[in-house]
Amino acid sequence: MRKEPIDPDGLVWKRVSPKYLTVRLLGWVVGTVINLAIFSIPLVLVLTDVWWGFPPLWVAWALPIITLVICVWRGILIPRQVRAIGYAERNEDLLIRTGVFYQRTMVVPYGRMQYVDVAVGPIDRAFGLCSLKLHTASPGTNASIPGLPGDEGARLREQLSARGEAKLAGL
Amino acid sequence: MTTHDQAPPDGPVAPDPTLLATSEDQWSRVHVISPLVRGWIALLAIAFFAGRDLFEGVLIGEESPGLSDGGVRLPWTIAIIAGVVVLVAVGFMLSWYFTRYQVTEHHVRVNSGVLFRQNRQARLDRVQAIDVVQPFLARVFGLAELKFEVADAGESAVKLAFLKLSDAQRLRATILARAAGVSIDPENPEDIQEAPEREVLALQPGRVIASTLLSGTTIFLIFGVAAVVVFAVTLDAAAPLAVIIPLALGVAGGYWSSIKNGFNFRAAISPDGIRVRYGLLDTRTQTVPPGRIQAVGISQSPLWRTKGWYRMTVNVAGYGIAATGDAQARATLLPVGTREDVLQLLALVLPNPGTSEPIEVFTAGMEGRDSIAGFLTTPRRARWIGPFEWRRNGFAVTDTALLIRSGFFWRKLAVVPHERTQSLALHQGPVYRRFGVADLLLHTTPGPVSPRIQQVDQHTAWRLFHEQGVRAAEARRRSAPEQWMRPVEVAAATLMPPVPSYSDRDSREAPDNHRGEAHEPHPIEAHDPHPEEAQRAPTDHLGDTPDGQR
The missing domain is CATH 1.10.287 (Helix Hairpins)
Structure with missing residues (x-):
């Protein structure tokens, strides 16, 4: 990249x-x-x-x-x-970047996640893909990772939930 | 409450353990005349439309449908109206009868609905704010509505409309005491004392009215009238002048809502949090427990600069974002105030400013420009992106909060405590990339404050992005427990701590006293079966809220 x-x-x-x-x-x-x-x-x-x-x-x-x-x-x-879509898991947070002209890099602390969505549409399913979305208490957190392979999506979801539980703080 | 003479005044009220349900089956109903107070608008509307028809009928004479058959249909009309009124009244009575509530040690539950039953339950320690609201008619009857807010952005989790004012106040005190983690011994209710309250600030009506006249609405009015006149003159026609009427109505509405929501505004501090009261006809008392304010915004419209006035708004998870005047008023911590008032209230929200020179830093944030008092501005090379505001744009970091400054004509300052940051994002478009700058967004719960550091040098932005994540994580680990008084020293709980203020160094540490770290035994023992769970319950911070069998 x-x-x-x-x-x-x-x-x-x-x-x-x-x-x-x-x-x-x-x-x-x-x-x-x-x-x-x-x-x-x-x-x-x-x-x-x-x-x-x-x-x-x-x-x-x-x-x-x-x-x-x-x-x-x-x-x-x-x-x-x-190619510009990327994500990185760190110890405390997840980083997501998108965009070619209008670039955006977002960090979501694990302790701030309220829930994790994994969505699979019919076309995604045909290609064995899924998309993952993180939700915090803020509507501004528009953190989604599209086009993940199905097993990677499941792994990430489990990983995020586990880390979220370990680190969760109040609002 | 504007009614100073009313007894009891809406001051501190002792929590009353008898309000807590002792068994699962002990339910209460709201006050018996609530349906009348809630339904009076419906009745008034019926009376208005029916009355207008009849009245017009009398005026017009034979033309009216109500009287056209020479009085034969008149009794029918009255009967139908009476029937509708009775139906509406019965509906409200039924809804009253089937609405029951219960406050237990850990939950508040409400059952409602006649055909479609709804059971709602919310955990007391998830409270984000409690409002006691008195619409005008409810005030006449001495009633009040209690609103219990949880973090679901907007909708009140529990609304009890209406209770007797004193009951609502005692219930609020009881809920807050329970939510704070103070347990009440039913045998000796005298052991637990009221959370004392100290008034910090009161607004004079004169200032509220003056601030309204100098507000942004006036600027809008001036520009609107100027545009209309220019149009009328250039087109040489009077038609554009007609626009003035809706314009005037809009402006009058804006003035009215600003005056009625700023009228008799008072702010007080108590161990249960910040309490503000305001209202001309409808009065409202809002209590936000410690640590529930997610972000503070301080703004100054151009005309207010002449008087040195500021307005403070807050993001509270339970209040949400609604564009209505009421919602805006709820999210207002201070409708108008001087720099000293703002600093005073900031000291309540952020007892530890995290800097040794809080007054200098916050003042620089409110009215300063350039890199003073720790502020970093837009680099000079990017001044063409924001020719006016580049010297204002900037941020400063203290040990406890991030200050974000922006706006040249409309000055703005956002203060976000580190532990309240939800997530961060860096944005950079092609033009910004050309100038080597980026925007850094802090995401907080929905509300009027949306913190955005504008046009900061991209390397600085990235460093801040990284450091802020670390700082937020650190601050969360250190942050006070959700149950803000647990465990608590009884003396500290009942003695009022001094009002925190930035100008007095000694009192700056004070607010921590009542949060106490002490674990020594004392009469009021917080007994929570799952203390760890209560504080760090993993999944239910938002999800748990109005749960139950909805």
Whole structure:
């Protein structure tokens, strides 16, 4: 993983499963197709003469093209975004980092966790993945790790719960 | 309570062990006229709509549906209205009859619901705050509502509406004594004394009104009127002037809620925590036990700068975030106060400031700029991101709390005790990366204060991020027990500790006295079957709260 300026020194990030990239790309393909279909409607209507004159032909062409450019750009970013997701278990806390342009590094002390969620959706299940979410008493703690292999997710959940119990303090 | 003459005044009241249920089957009901007090709005609404119809009918004459058949339908109308009123009244009476509560040594339980029964139970030592609220009509009858808050962000775990004021106060004292870990011997209830209380601060109505007139609402009003006038002049039309009416209504509403919630504001300290009272028509007494305040925010709107006034808000886990005026008032620790008032209240919230020069540090946080008194600001190279506020942005760390300063026009200071930090996050976007700065967010329980250190040098940010995690862990290990008076020295519990203040070094240590480390035997023994469990129960800090068979 590339080292970013806000990354801590001497820390080995664990990466999420490479299969998660496939899941994200699948989602991206579906999203792109839907977006393109929606933004092509004016073009189709203009070309088939259902609507004439409005919107102007160049606008009708521009819409799907801009959509396509945005979607392709997001598609190019996905591998980097997936590679940017990392987590590290330390003695007292769990570190999670995400983001390529807008980077975020979060630390959740084990003693602050109220509960741990493990969620598996149908597509995740097909790839043997799961996502894990930590909850503290603060709604601002948006600490989730997507795309974990199933057994790693289970291990992490057990590990976090055990450490949380050992370290738990009041609010 | 605004009623100074009322006996008993809402002062310290001795805990009354007879209020605790002795057996599983001992249940109580709220006061018998509660349904009337709770239902009067419904009745008033019915009376209003029905009355308006009839009244308009009389005015318009034959046109009205109520009288159109020459008085034949009038008796029917009255009968229907009476029927609805009776139905509503019966509904409220039934709901009253089926609502029963019980306070035991360790729990408060409420059973309610006519068709859908609800049993709710909350642990006393999980209390985050207790409110005694008197809506206007309840005040007329000398009744009060007791709200027991746990950390579920918003909804009151237990609401007892309504009890006699004196009963509500005694119940509050009893619950707080139990929650504090003081056990009460039913044989000798005199052994346990009331938690004494000392008034720290009282606001004069003059200052409340002046502060309202100088508040941000006024700035909004000035800009709003200016915009409307500019529009009207440039368009040469009077139509935009009509906007003034809703604008004026909004502003008047803002003024009214600010005055009624700041009116007769008083803050007091007792071993049971900080107690504030306020209210013009509806009065409210809030008690926040020690260690339940998660973060403090101090802010100053531009016009208040001329008077040197500040406002203090707090995050308390039980209060949550609701945008309504009531919720905002609940999260307000001080509606308006001078720097000295703020420092005084800060000393109550944070008895140990963790620095040898608390006044200098907090003052620098409230009104200072640049790197003085231990504050670190945005580096100069990043001044273009925040041309005005870069000299204000900053943070300072003391042994017990993190101070976060921001805002140039609207000055803000957030104080977060280390042991209350939930989690931390570093944020850095592309522009910030270009300037080598980052934001550091502290996550606390929901509330008006959202601490964010803005545009701090990225290496400093990372170091703080790391150190803050360590400091928070350390502070949690050292932090006071959940049951704040257990074990407790009886003399220390009954003698009022001096009011903590930053200007007096001797009294700074005082608040720790009543938390005592002493284990010597004395008449009031905290007897908890599972002392370790009570303090460090692993999973149920939030989950346990309104549990039971909901």
